Amino acid sequence: MTATKSEYFQNLRQEHVAQGPSNITPAIIQSASGAVMVDVDGKEFIDFAGGIGVNNVGHAHPKVVKAIKDQADRFLHTCFHVGMYDSYIELAARLNELVPGNFAKKTMFANSGAEAVENAVKVARYATKRPAVIAFDNAFHGRTLMTMTLTSKTNPYKKGFGPFAPEVYRIPYAYCYRCPLGLSYPNCGIACANCLEQAFVTSVDPESVAAVIAEPIQGEGGFVTPPPEYFPKLSEICKKYDILLIIDEVQTGAGRTGNFLAIEHWGVEPDIVTQAKSLGGGMPLSAVTGRRELMDAPHPGGLGGTYSGNPLSCQAALAVLNILFEDNLIQRSRQLGEILAKRFKALQDTYEIIGDVRGKGPMLALELVKDRQTKEPATQDAKNLVKVCYDKGLVLLSCGNAGNVIRTLMPFVITDEQLDKGLSILEESLSEIEH
Template identity: 60%
Template sequence: MSQVKQDLLNRRAKAVAKGVSTGTVVAVKAEGAIITDVDGKEYIDFAGGIGVVNVGHNNPRVVEAIKKQADNILHTCFHVAMYEEYIALCEKLIEIAPGDFEKRAALFNSGAEAVENAIKIARHATGKQGVMVFENAFHGRTLLTMSLTSKIKPYKLGFGPYAPEIYRIPPAYCYRCPLGREYPTCDIGCADLLSKSFIGRAAAENLACVIAEPVMGEGGFIAPPKEYFPKIQNICRENDILFIADEVQSGFGRTGRMLAMEHWGVVPDLTVMAKSMGGGMPISAVAGRADIMDAPHVGGLGGTYGGNPVCASAALAAIAALEEDNLIQKGAELGDKLVNRFKELQERHAIIGEVRGKGPMLALELVLDPKTKEPAPAKAKELVSYCLDKGLILLSCGNFGNVIRTLMPLVITEEQLEKALSIMDEGLASISQ
């Protein structure tokens, strides 16, 4: 480690709050799928800013849009002086959001803020307070979204009391089925847990919404069977409960589709978007049915920086890159290739208990024994460390911390991908010894 890097780490220790986690990479440049640190070492990025740069680091379209907008307006606050970029992005998002009904959108700053506003909108529109979420879910770190989030450490420990009127049921986690069944002979009984929850957990008459990640992010990249979400949505409709899709991490090409819910053919009442929507800039949105979105009174939604013109311009450019540079199709092809390669790794490395996900949003769940499925969090940590040393940035996740997830930019080159997979193969062999 160079003295320059050590000095920066020392400065970080003295100036930045301990609760803010960081890795040891100190970035000075990022482009495409490569991050260069202060020592000049290049890293292949399989983290993507935690799912933020699907269109690649410093995407030329996004950078140009930022520069152009910065020459005109940096900030006015949309509530004070509106600007076209906010309106244009909302127009684009209601085009992207599923459903052939009339739609509206509103812009915010972060995924957590958008989730929180989606809950506000659902409560106002229905006149009900309860929210049903899933175990293993991650929806953010604010008081309400932290309360929605399942994992205690590190997200909730010591930060209570939590927000009330939040209820939880097990998800469709086939590898560790909460009902001890096997797909496809299970009749998707896990979806029926929602109906059963109306008896002993929360009356349907008090539930404003059910909120779900199409593919669970921090919870372990869990993707339910094709029948699951349609069944959940039907239960919601039968009981006048709104269905909200949290597409913060799974959206904008991450699963080989613009929005992940397309894989299930489900049309949510509201869709939450963020992360890769902004191409690296902080912006988020809620889009959905006009009657629901328009329910809150004037002034009930908003925020000082929500839909900032520079961020909105970046988002429009990022969406253009996805659509016009064929990145969504490339993502689908990348996902197909990764599934095959990860299945090959699974055949050679018994520590991989399951390969799962959608498109290039994939996970390897590491276990000490394929038969007992005992989680291997220490091995996952060891693999992340091994790969980082070799020039590959990986992230672990899951309630047990034993899942390796892939969030590489969709612009990754063939050479970069092959090198990264080779490092992973070597790392898996090393930790399996």
């Protein structure tokens, strides 16, 4: 039997591509537009994964594509350190306005979320002259040495890659469905936030801590969403000890939670914010925005990189910002969140396997459990659900330390018909998995 194009390229991949870069689906994509991907054999997929949170404005948005083409006609690369260009400077100005904080801010660009976090830590250490950084259980910040160290999940991200970076400490996060302290919200008094001060007794001197770094909603960790009191309390403790608060918006940014940045939901003004993924509209780009005095602390040449803030990526990001705010995609994000929340709550009422529904905007998750009383993770069921949905033409992602959480990262440009079809596939597949 003649192999399909997909089978041909899958075999070629096995022969020539390292196994380390894993593949969530076997799809070999030929084209993509909006919220639909098409493989080399012509099979269509509704995309609830969004390139792992990269395609908030959709695949190949015409305005993003035009911005890239127009820039490509001018020049591809000068290196910002050698010859500056308008898009880098204009984008920095836009982000300085959009990132919360009633104070002067400055921005620098890099290529990936991990690079943004690396640079945020460098800035924090340089500005405070302190070495230590505190991160959280369930955190994911990247795969470089520092960001892998900050990341919580051992397998596959840390297994076999040690030793790790020094002076990184870890505390529990506000995971209400599986409270690390065995308490129940709202009668807990947000005791998990007090773990930060407890760490100053048991783990590290607060005068040695440069920064606390947190995702406002944990991405790879399971879309863990804290209660409204958590970040204000955490911020207050940081200020008490002159510790910087770094908020990692790599996955939550660019409107994913119904606000431009997720931290806006809690009215907190971080000292430093990192962004990437959907900011570039599909192009590699990340940003570090922070208080002016912090961002100006490192000496000239201490930050940067050859490709950092590539002109094609900066032009794409400027187009993304225009699309989000001028084409009302932030409002569309909120609308999607309302539709999803309603549908997911109905699914939870129907299927016992769904233990928890959480998130904000269209950044929502279903945590699958074998038993609602014991909350034993239904890891294999989650894997099966992803596969069954894929076979039916819906691309979904799982996440969480146990791999039992189903997350939604569909583009905001998804049509109501595509959304309904995708959710119908999800429900049909859930029915097959549970029964």
